[in-house]
Amino acid sequence: MSERALRGVAARIDARIPRPESFTSGLRGPRTTARIGTWLAVTFTIAFVTGLYSHASQLATPPLTLPSGPSRLYQVTQGLHVAAGTASVPLLLVKLWSVFPRLFVRPPRAGRELVLNLLERVSIALLIGSAIFQLATGLANSAQWYPWSFDFIRAHYALAWVAIGSLALHVAVKLPVIRRVFTEPVDGPADGFDDGPRDGAAEPGHDGVPTRRTLLRATWVSAAVAVVVTTSVEIPGLRRLAVLAVRSGQGPQGVPINRSAVGADVAGLFDDPAWRLRVVGPVDTVELSLDDLRAMQQRSAVLPIACVEGWSASGEWGGVPVRDLVALVGGGPDDDVVVRSMQPRGAYRESRLPANFVRNPDSLLALTLAGEPLHRDHGFPCRLIAPARPGVLQTKWVREVEVVKA
Amino acid sequence: MRVVRAVLGLLGAGAAGYGVLRLLRLPSEQVLAVLVWAFGGIVAHDGVLAPLVVGLGLAATALARWLRPSLVVLLVVLGPLTLVAVPVLGRFGARSDNPTLLDRPYLAGWLVVVGLAVAVAAVTALRARRSSSGDPVPGPPA
Incomplete structure (x- = not known):
């Protein structure tokens, strides 16, 4: 051409x-x-x-x-x-x-x-x-x-x-x-x-x-x-x-869930009667049963689950302040805490709670929601719930709490 | 203003460059997937959505003048809303083990919003018609 x-x-x-x-x-x-x-x-x-x-x-x-x-x-x-x-x-x-x-x-x-x-x-x-x-x-x-x-x-x-x-x-x-x-x-x-x-x-x-x-x-x-x-x-x-909201805000114990016990593959693990919470610190390591945790000084706080997806819902949580667990094993006020779940896999099976969050008395290892034992999908037997934190870091089905130097 | 423009431009170029570098740290097949999505978005807009809206605009010129402002408002409100609603209307992320997720009647909710918007637009259009003709409108058009 x-x-x-x-x-x-x-x-x-x-x-x-x-x-x-x-x-x-x-x-x-x-x-x-x-x-x-x-x-x-x-x-x-x-x-x-x-x-x-x-x-x-x-x-x-x-x-x-x-x-x-x-x-x-x-x-x-x-x-x-x-x-x-x-x-x-x-x-x-x-x-x-x-x-x-x-x-x-x-x-x-x-x-x-x-x-x-x-x-x-x-x-x-x-x-x-x-x-x-x-x-x-x-x-x-x-x-x-x-x-x-x-x-x-x-x-x-x-x-x-x-x-x-x-x-x-x-x-x-x-x-x-x-x-x-x-x-x-x-x-x-x-x-x-x-x-x-x-x-x-x-x-x-x-x-x-x-x-x-x-x-x-x-x-x-x-x-x-x-x-x-x-x-x-x-x-x-x-x-x-909010007719097009991704969640209505309803759920077990009045709070929606993001990952269920089935979805997290902990269905056969969370209700094991032999479950003990391992608390690892610089001085001591202790194992606590659910009854041991319930016998400790309890505290309640109204805190939201606030997810990256934009939804959130508040509940009244009850349990043991994380700082009390830290004190139990000889940790100090400047230590971070790593919380580990029973979940066998997944990026969010452990999270790190910075020292200033640990010091906040409302940062709880929660045993109850709305006055009842945690629903399985909320992390029974216990979960982390701390103020001003993304929901994915509020680790559920906890098996271990480790005190680490920041 | 020259200084403001220069500072803003340099900061912008720096931030965008940093973003590109962060993107390139992903495995190459993921970088490719991101590029397909980003440029696919441009193609979907410029090649499909925008010509569609231009076509609607041309079609609207055949309609009565009193009807057009209401139709513009209706399109501007309902079009983006429908795009925003695609993930929940399709319930693509629903999981059988989690009934608290995507737990609203989305189609019904969307229809209610559409119905309300159409009703408001119809009232506005009829008012515009009345004021443009100067005569009372006997009833809604068939």
Whole structure:
């Protein structure tokens, strides 16, 4: 084929691909994009910061001492994490709609402009790809659905940095447009990107044509509705509105469970009459029966189970403060504690309780929930329950408590 | 503003680069799976969802003007909500040993939200029709 024929084909293909000006809705444009984008920056920042906190609190030895109170701290931060991610779905979709024609801007022919254009497109691809990845995998994970072959925690953490970084880069590139847009009224006769044609229409009161204000309000309502129907289960009085929540909040002894005794493969182990709790310390090692534990000084505390998936439920737990067990075997106030489960496998069969959590008297080796012996699915004969901690670290079906130097 | 842009841009590039490095620490087949998901998301949006919405917009231009704002609101509220609801509507993560997980009637809940949204949108649309024609509306359209 000659060069001329090739050019002819290319021109015909080009003519078939829409151009930015092929899209006629006057609701698109920077005034829509910047306003929704600002809220997206807020929700992504909330999700990033609360995600970092959740990540740090699940490390065996956190890089800095995390507070062991108030007891609802993790419940609030993780609830915010999931709520911010959920609110981001409508915000991201409407924002992408508002800039969709920009996908069809023809790149500059050559030179510095072409390089800059390609760089910006790469950064935007990173942003959109990581944003969609974070929202899709986060939502699926909150419903315990894992239709992928990668390690969710590590992938979600890595792409969180890609998303927040490419977002900051994008804001840096677009800052002049953002600044200009916020000095102009929301609705007005014309709007357009600097290098594109100005859009018409979208005048307020233009005989029934949706205005930009209508679109923006619909977007805010959409974000609010999505959050309320999925996560308000934790807010008393709104529970009934959470028709799409992953859990109703019901469960044995009033608390839902994440992993059952059957699921954890401890069905034949937890009710063994020969069970003894091994407490290992620097001075002594003791073995305690359930009756021995019940004979110790008991304490009760109202503490939430707050899961990474965003749900949480509070219960009244009763049992022995972990620090009393530490004292029994000669441990000190600066020692961490490792709690081990009877579970034969799984990443969460042991957890490390940092010293400042051990010192908190509400950190319990719980024997009761709601005044009754623990249900098997809550970790009978005993489990760890401590304030301000992710649910996966509240180790169940405990067989050993070891005092370790921090 | 130049300084703010430069600092923000550099911090952003640094954070994104760190994320890419963290990603590359995963085994290569997992990195590939992550890339398939991330770029699959872009393709699913730009190739399927966005053209679908553009098509709906074109179709809406054939409808009466008083109806359009209500339909826009309906799409913006119900579209994302339905996507958010996919994991619970499908109950893909349900486990027979754990009845406390995914324990709500999700289809019924979703239908109630859809019903309420349609009802509100219908009332708004009828009001718009009344004010645009200036005449009282005799009854709901068939």
